[in-house]
Amino acid sequence: MKVKISQHMFNVLAAFVVLCVASVQSAFAADPNTVLDRIRGSGELRVPVMVGEEPGYIRDRDTGEWGGFYMEWANEIADLLGVKAVPVETTWGNLAADFQAKKIDIAFGLNPNPKRGLVVDYLSVPLFTDAWAIVTKPGFDKKSWSALNDPSVKLVVQKGGTMQVVAEALTPKAEMIVVEERPLGVLEMQAGRADAMVLAIFDAVQVAKQIDGEIILPTPMLLNPATIGLAREEGNEGYENWLTNWVNQQRALGLAQGKLHKAFEEHGIDLSMLPPEFSF
Amino acid sequence: MFDWSVITQNTDLILKGLLITLYYTVVTTVLGLAIGLIIALAQLTRISAIHWSGRLFVEFFRNVPLLVWLLWSYYALPIFLGINISKQLAGILALSLYGAAYYAEILRAGIQSLDKGQSDAARALGMSTGQAMQRIILPQAFRRMIPPLAGQTIIQMKNTTLLSVITVPDLLYQAGYISSFTYRPMEVYTAIGVVFLIILIPSNYLARKLETHNS
Numbered sequence: 001m002k003v004k005i006s007q008h009m010f011n012v013l014a015a016f017v018v019l020c021v022a023s024v025q026s027a028f029a030a031d032p033n034t035v036l037d038r039i040r041g042s043g044e045l046r047v048p049v050m051v052g053e054e055p056g057y058i059r060d061r062d063t064g065e066w067g068g069f070y071m072e073w074a075n076e077i078a079d080l081l082g083v084k085a086v087p088v089e090t091t092w093g094n095l096a097a098d099f100q101a102k103k104i105d106i107a108f109g110l111n112p113n114p115k116r117g118l119v120v121d122y123l124s125v126p127l128f129t130d131a132w133a134i135v136t137k138p139g140f141d142k143k144s145w146s147a148l149n150d151p152s153v154k155l156v157v158q159k160g161g162t163m164q165v166v167a168e169a170l171t172p173k174a175e176m177i178v179v180e181e182r183p184l185g186v187l188e189m190q191a192g193r194a195d196a197m198v199l200a201i202f203d204a205v206q207v208a209k210q211i212d213g214e215i216i217l218p219t220p221m222l223l224n225p226a227t228i229g230l231a232r233e234e235g236n237e238g239y240e241n242w243l244t245n246w247v248n249q250q251r252a253l254g255l256a257q258g259k260l261h262k263a264f265e266e267h268g269i270d271l272s273m274l275p276p277e278f279s280f
Numbered sequence: 281m282f283d284w285s286v287i288t289q290n291t292d293l294i295l296k297g298l299l300i301t302l303y304y305t306v307v308t309t310v311l312g313l314a315i316g317l318i319i320a321l322a323q324l325t326r327i328s329a330i331h332w333s334g335r336l337f338v339e340f341f342r343n344v345p346l347l348v349w350l351l352w353s354y355y356a357l358p359i360f361l362g363i364n365i366s367k368q369l370a371g372i373l374a375l376s377l378y379g380a381a382y383y384a385e386i387l388r389a390g391i392q393s394l395d396k397g398q399s400d401a402a403r404a405l406g407m408s409t410g411q412a413m414q415r416i417i418l419p420q421a422f423r424r425m426i427p428p429l430a431g432q433t434i435i436q437m438k439n440t441t442l443l444s445v446i447t448v449p450d451l452l453y454q455a456g457y458i459s460s461f462t463y464r465p466m467e468v469y470t471a472i473g474v475v476f477l478i479i480l481i482p483s484n485y486l487a488r489k490l491e492t493h494n495s
Contacts, residue, residue, distance in 0.1 A: 052460030059457070061293070089447040097351070101358040183459040187466065210463045 034235025036242060039105055040081055046104045047074040048095060049087040052182060054206065055267035056109060069263040070108040073127075077106070077246060092161075096120065099231040106243075110229040111162045121232050121240060125247050126225030128256050128280045132166050133204040134196040135213045137189070144219045145170040148196070156185040156197040163198040166222065186210055200224055201278060205269050217278055256280070286462040287471045290454075297454030298475060304371060304450065305437040311376035312436065313429075316383025321413075323388050334384070341381035347442055350374040354446045371443045379436045386432060390425035391417055423491075430487030434480055451475060 031037075039045055049057045049066045058068040066087040078085035090098050098104045099120055110122060111130075134148070134155070142148050148155065153174040157164040158181065167176055177194050179185045182203065188194040189211055196216075199207060204215045228243055230236055250256040257280045264271050287294070322334030341349070354370035357363045365373070394417055402412035444453035455472045459465040 051457045054461065061461075091445070091447065094351075094355075094446070097355040101355045101364075103358065103364075181456070181459070181465075183463045183465045186463045207463075 030235035031238075032235060032241075033238035035105075035230075035233060036081075036236075036239040039239070040083060043083050044086045045074060045078040045081060045083050045106065046086050046088050047071065048090045048098055048104045048107050050089070050091055055263045055269070056202070058267075069259050072259065072263075073108060073250075074106065077243070080246070099229070102231060102233075105231070107229040109226045111224055111226065113162070116229075119232055121230045121236060123228045123230075123240060123244050123247060125244055125251070126227045127247050127250060128226050128260060130200045130202055130224040130226050130280075131217055131278055132163065132198065132222040132224055133201045134198055134216050134218060135189070135204050135207045135211070136196040136216060137211075138214045140195060140214070140216070142196075142218075143216055145222075148218060149173045151175065153196070154194045156188045156194040158182060158185060158199075162224070163200070167198050182207065189213070201274065205264065205271070205274065209269060215274065221277065282467050282470075283464055284467060286458065286464040286467050290458045290462070290468075293454045293458055294451065294471065294475065297449060297451035297472075298479075300448065301437065301440050301450045302479075304375060304440045304443060304448070305433070307372055308375035308379055308440070309433050309436050311372070312379030312383050315376060315380035317387055319380060319384035320387035320391065323384065324391060338381045338384055341378050342385075346374065346378050346439055347445060349378055350442055350446060367443075367446045367448055370446060371440075371448050375436065375439060375443070378439070379432070382432050382435075383429070386425055386428045387421070390421035390428075393424060394421055426487060426491045430484065434483065437480065438476065 047070075049059070049068075049071065051057070051059055053070075054068065056068050056070040057066060058071075059066055071085070071087065074085040088098065088104050090104070095104075095107060096116060096119055099107070107120075108127065110116075110120075112122065142150070142153065149171040151173050153171070154177060155167055155171060155174045156177045156179055157167045159178045164176075164178065167174070177185075177188055179188060182199075185194075185197045186207060189197055197207060201215070201217070207213065208215050228247065230240060230243070247256075260280050261271060319334045319337050322330045323338070325331055325334075350371070353374040354365065354367055357365050357370075391413075398416055398420075399409075399412050402416045403409075407415065440450055441452040443450050444456060447453060449457075451472050455465075455468045458468045462468070
């Protein structure tokens with residue numbers, strides 16, 4: 001009898017311990033919708049915006065208001081969530097700190113980067129696809145990465161940008177001119193100190209327009225997925241899943257590509273200058 | 281070669297930037313001087329806890345680069361303390377405290393450069409330490425401090441250009457913005473340099489006049 005009671009007590013105790021552990025565990029495991037609920041509760045979707053990134057982000061010269069296709073996407077997402085998109089001005093260099101300091105809720109147009117991926121969550125599907133291009137003065141005859149990998153070639157790259165990684169990987173023999181910002185790269189080209197500037201095709205169309213240059217997509221063509229990034233934090237799974245759903249719809253219905261074409265045309269950029277083998 | 285039309289077409293943006301630069305220069309100079317005076321006096325007291333706190337403040341802010349301190353103010357406070365600080369407040373905080381460390385040293389050195397006999401004489405006349413400081417020491421010390429204070433204020437104005445890193449729309453930020461859509465950085469940055477010269481050369485001249493007048 002004594003043994004039986006002990007056994008019974010033991011079972012009750014074990015059940016109690018299991019229940020406690022389960023409740024503690026569930027208390028510590030964050031709700032996957034924590035971030036989504038926080039955004040909806042705050043009434044704001046905070047979006048990083050930057051100057052010098054037209055037509056993705058366009059700051060109205062006179063009113064200071066923000067537009068551009070990234071901002072339009074942000075507004076669409078905010079509408080679906082029933083909140084307001086709030087621009088938070090920053091720079092590419094400060095973006096990781098913005099995420100860390102919880103100053104922003106989303107970032108568009110990020111290229112895959114495993115190092116950054118340790119602190120930022122990327123959606124697994126790209127919103128659109130970009131490609132690596134070079135802008136040259138008309139008449140430049142090197143059309144492949146291997147032809148560009150030559151000590152006689154002078155290439156401009158933007159400091160810290162993904163294009164620097166591309167150039168270092170594919171054209172290590174070429175002379176590399178590293179500049180702080182894109183307009184300084186244009187100056188290098190105008191001053192005749194560089195043969196070509198390595199750029200994402202989005203930026204290449206802007207620069208080519210400025211210097212009456214030509215865009216070349218060096219072969220083999222390197223595609224560059226532009227994705228959405230979120231702050232790495234507990235409880236963002238639901239938000240990430242919801243955004244992936246949104247991106248899939250944008251791509252499947254051609255909404256993303258349509259918006260890009262429209263944005264470039266409205267910005268006075270003739271997309272027929274793009275090489276025919278490329279599409280967003 | 282240079283196309284100056286980019287400047288004439290964007291004068292309004294440059295003026296907006298100038299107003300912001302002047303605003304941050306004035307606010308952070310006033311705050312920096314006020315905090316600097318407190319820190320200078322703290323360093324002159326005999327109470328070692330206060331004295332060393334003053335020293336620590338000066339050493340900390342003088343030995344950390346302003347850019348680091350600026351980014352730290354804007355980003356580290358929300359990360360570590362959960363305080364969400366605006367870029368305007370972060371800019372004022374960083375520049376004022378940074379300037380205060382330098383002003384404190386100028387003020388401390390100015391006060392210490394006066395003969396100790398003067399404060400003894402003031403005390404002998406029955407003045408308290410505060411009265412002696414206010415009536416005898418500070419007015420004389422201030423005259424000696426004019427050149428270094430003017431120099432530090434000019435540096436303070438030039439330091440405001442670092443605010444563009446956290447996208448405060450000062451003169452340098454506007455230069456970057458105008459360059460981003462005109463692709464004419466040389467003209468734009470040259471114009472910004474000229475604006476600084478136009479503001480600072482007369483300010484320097486005034487400081488020299490004030491110094492001559494007071495001596």
